[in-house]
Amino acid sequence: MGDMKVNLQSEKTEQEVRIEKIKPGERLNWETPKMEDVSEQVMAQPYIRFT
């Protein structure tokens, strides 16, 4: 168990980025997403409006 590493692959460059891995025990502290939190999130994104 440790960090996650992400490689951004493209034809010319390879970027390596690190992602903190969430430990299984921490999941209990996560908040379950709720519908009442959605609206503003959705409408703030032009791509969502035009897809």
Next chain:
Amino acid sequence: MANRIDSLSAPLLVSWQLTRDCDLCCLHCCTDSAPGKRLPDELDAEEAMRVVEEIARNQVPYVMLCGGEPLVVPHFFRIAEALGAAGVQLKIETNGQRLDAGAVERLARLPVRSVQVSLDGDSQEVYERQRPGGSLAKAHAACHTVRAAGLPLEITFAPTRLNLHEAGAVIRRAHALGAFRFNTGKLMRVGTAARLWDRLEPSTGQYRDFRDLLEREARNLGRQMEFCYSPFTLGDALQASLGEPPATLLVLPNGWVKVAAALPHICGDLRRESLAEAWAAYCGAWRDEAVLAGIRRAAGNELLHADANNWRRLAVSEV
């Protein structure tokens, strides 16, 4: 620094592009969709149903089904009905060409929060110029049917130099149709629109008049119909996302998951990974300085958005 998304066990919204196939070939399309453009590796029905199970298991509250045209997908209703049975709220984005009474009747049995229909003109001539092959009468009929069934209706208008002179008429039409929201913003330089940019891009003056129109109509009709056009540009939205990344997973027709709509980066694959894994990778990507630097560049340079559909995988490994 932790983002709001880091406290969530799953996304608030999954925006699921079911296909690149479409029954229209719109000039402004940001997904490069058109008739016959189904991708060879799109999720099949069984794979899509596994994604449905993942969405339900992770208690994602809201799913937007879009495309391409979602209603051309043979298993569209199987997906929508399974999500609805799991209590997931739905938004359907459609051009309305196939949204007949039978389809609306099936949707009306589901927890649909919104049916969004695109109206990019108020005359058949202008509508079809931007949406070749499209019937404005069918789109209007779909809107009427949606409202008659008691479903909430949203209208979307993608501004181009071909249709901006009818923007006011479309706003009035949306209001008359009983839409609760009118969506618009600056034309995005992505997909087909990017290739046809010189033909489509409105002038600065046209945009200025358009913004004036929106502000005026929002004052006049704002109590009856919400006007949604801010952030106006994709770049502004990206900039805002740097402060608070959207709790949205954008799922492509092959199950890949994007970091941001305007960028080509792919952080997950729902054909091979769980939704929890894809969500973890998404949240991690928004904490990574290299990814954030790319987002900052895209926020300040609209030309970079044209690369958004040239998807590139982020390879995830543990260290």
